[in-house]
Amino acid sequence: MSNVEARPTEVVCAANDASDGPAQVRVLEPRAVPLGGPRAMSVRRTLPQRALSLIGAWCFVDHYGPDDVARSGGMDVAPHPHTGLQTVSWLFSGQIEHRDSAGHIATVNPGVLSLMTAGSGISHSERSTPETTTLHGVQLWVALPERERFGGRGFDTYEPPVVRGDGYSAQVFLGSAFGDTSPVATATELLGAELRLDPGAQVSLTPSGMFELGVLVDDGEVVADGVRVAPDHLAFREACADPMALVAGEHGARLLVIGGPAFGEQIVMWWNFVGRSHEEIVSFRAAWQAEIGAAQAMPGTAEPAISPETPGAGHGVPRTHFDLPEDPGDPLPAPTLPPVRIKPRGAG
Incomplete structure (x- = not known):
């Protein structure tokens, strides 16, 4: 999914500060972001925000x-383009057609993981299918570590089995939980799962190590380690190896559980790009603008996106090439860069 905000805020993401005391649960409120014009659907964004930029x-x-x-x-x-990340699509209802510049055309279905790896550069489109009457789901991004972020493009799907226990059912699409393990390889250790709780059910979420954990409430409500979490809100717990206690409300709950060890690297996010410096973001934007400019001037051609004169080139910034998917729509132009330099901070 694209961040289609006209004036996206640059976000410098660093490792979360460690606490000397017991791991604490914080609840983050969503903010509404429209995906286009006046009739466009709206999404509820809980990450990143000023109070928290990374969970694993x-x-x-x-x-x-x-x-x-x-x-x-x-x-x-x-x-629209992406760099340095993976996109994770998880639907509860409806269908989305995915097309990317690596040649993948796929239908995203409920209960099936769709994982796109951007590597050094990819572009894709996402449209709900004509058969879809109700669209409901989540899209997430995963930052790729330094050793992997300029790797190849990819697209993987996986339909996890439904595992059942006392008062719950779950699908584990990344990592391990509830006695099940996803076969999908990830660049860093991750947890991603849909969890459904019966009314009043109590479940212990046990990470495999020192995990930061996030619990997004899709439906119903839950109490996480004694803290009430309302629908559409994201509960975050600091890195800890202890189980997280989840108790469903009287109507049960559907949750999305994410987590992983603290990322340990500082990243810079702006629009649809994940990089490491201001120069990289400038270069990525210039590459995308050159890409769509060449395509509009000579449809069907592919020209190098960065020349030595491109801002950012020659400053240790790798050359980036996105290509365009087989899609009839005009590609989204990049917004104007902010008037200030993006200054990275250390990872802590």
Whole structure:
């Protein structure tokens, strides 16, 4: 999914400060972000925000629906670029057609993981299918570590089995939990799972190590380590090896659970790019603008995106090339860069 805000805020993401005392749970409120014009669907964004920028390597969480496609028009996101990250799509209802510049064309279905790896550069489009009447799901981004972020492009799907226990059912799409392990390889250790709790059910969420944990409430409400979490809110717990106690409300709950060890690297996020410096962001933007400019001038051609004169080139910034997917829509131009230099901080 694209961050289609006209004036996206640059975000410098660093490791969370460690606490000397017991791990604490914080609850983060969502903010509404429209995905386009006046009839566009709206998403509820809980990550990143000023109070928290990373949960493990997870750096972006958009939650949407249930959305009446007949009223909103559904999801209609034209081709747009990504660098240095993976996108994770997880649907509760509806379908989305995915097209990317690595040649993958796929239908995203409920209960099936869709994982796109951008590596050094990819572009893709996302549109709800004509058959979709209600669209409801989550899209997340995962920051790639230094050793992996300029790797190849990829697209993987996986339908995890439903595992059941006392008062719950779960699908583990990344990592290990509830006695199940996803076979999907990740660059850093991650946890991603949908968890459904019966009314009043009590579940112990046990990480495999010193994990930061996030619990996004899709439906119902839950108490996480004694802290009430309302619908659409994201509960965050600091890195800890202890289990997290989850208690469902009287109507039960559906949750998305994410986590991982503290990322340990500082990243810079702006629009749809994840980099390490101001120069990289400038270079990525210039590469994308050159890409769409060449395509509009000579449809069907692919020209090098960065020349030695491109801002950022020659400053240790790798050359980036996105290509365009097979999609009839015009690609989204990048917003104007902020008037100030993005100054990275250390990872702590």
